[in-house]
Amino acid sequence: MKFSTLRSRVKRCEQVVAVRLVDTQDNWGVLSQVWRSGWSPLRIIVAGVASGFVAGKLEIPGKVSGARWLQMVGSVSNLVASGQAAFASAMAAHAAGTADDAAEQADAAAEKVDDAVNPTATAAAAGAAAGAAAAARNTPRTGTTGVSQERDAGTGPRPAEAATELSER
DSSP states (O other): OOHHHHHHHHHHHHHHHHHHHHHHHHHHHHHHHHHHHHOOHHHHHHHHHHHHHHHHHHOOTTTSOHHHHHHHHHHHHHHHHHHHHHHHHHHHHHHHHHHHHHHHHHHHHHHHHHHHHOGGGHHHHHHHHHHHHHHHHHSOEEOTTSOEEOTTTSSOOOHHHHHHHHHTO
């Protein structure tokens, strides 16, 4: 195969991956909304009663006690909370990046307008915009879970740390 043919195939595959990534993110958002809205109080109670019944019927005397079941449920709930914290952290980082890009585009558009209207005020506006951008970069962000996101590392807390911090509240 020729190099140009391979290059075009790679570009086409990259475009397919980009489209599928957007579709996956959209579908994940819809799934999370439907999942949250689907858990009504009645369904939660029914699920609890059913799981309690099953746990009672399957319990082997002497080998599995109630404390072991509670330990298992606690572990699973920590795992779920950790996954939700990781997802919220990733979404907050994505939103922060999008907000930074929008702020940069707005600053560029404001500079173009200022240059056209008042060329002498451009230096003062650039200094103010740089100060505001520096303050925004140094301010810790808070995600939807209430866990503070550290901007310096570029990522939020690790899922286990976020789940621990949430469970201690």
